[in-house]
Amino acid sequence: MRIAVCPGSFDPVTLGHLDIINRAARLFDKVIVLVSYNTQKTASFTLEERMDMLFEVTNGLENVLIDCNDGLLADYLKSRNACAIVKGLRAVSDFEYEFQMALANKKLYADAETVFLTTSAENMYLSSSVVKEIAHFGGDISDFVPPEILTKIQRRLIRTPRNP
């Protein structure tokens, strides 16, 4: 069985992520969407919230599982016998960072390959940070996140006196 892991912060999951997950699910027998820690980022949503949103939006995908990991991705891949890491690439600006991660992961666990899927044209500019910024100021994010979790994200991120 060919198992792929789609790792990320998913803070929150966007339509761009969901597109990559859907496409990965067609390429591999099983896809594990792995909510992971990025030491460079401070999350807006808790780990549980991010996982719940992923559960909700991947509901119909039979070969997709949601999991989390607070260690190295390479160790997780080994423990699951996964053969690939699937990541989306948007622009050249993503490339250097992703290339470095791919090489480091290959060094740590040589049995898995990093597979890059080019983002769909309509998601070129989309990122969780852009979504969070727009939602914070009350802008319309309905084109960027799955409809099932739209309200949850808006309520959580909108600027309020307690969250200025």
Ligand code: PNS
């Ligand atoms: O969505 P992100 O924040 O770009 O995803 C980055 C993530 C979480 C996949 C990456 O930071 C990660 O793999 N973290 C786990 C720790 C690890 O294995 N780091 C890579 C070693 S170079």
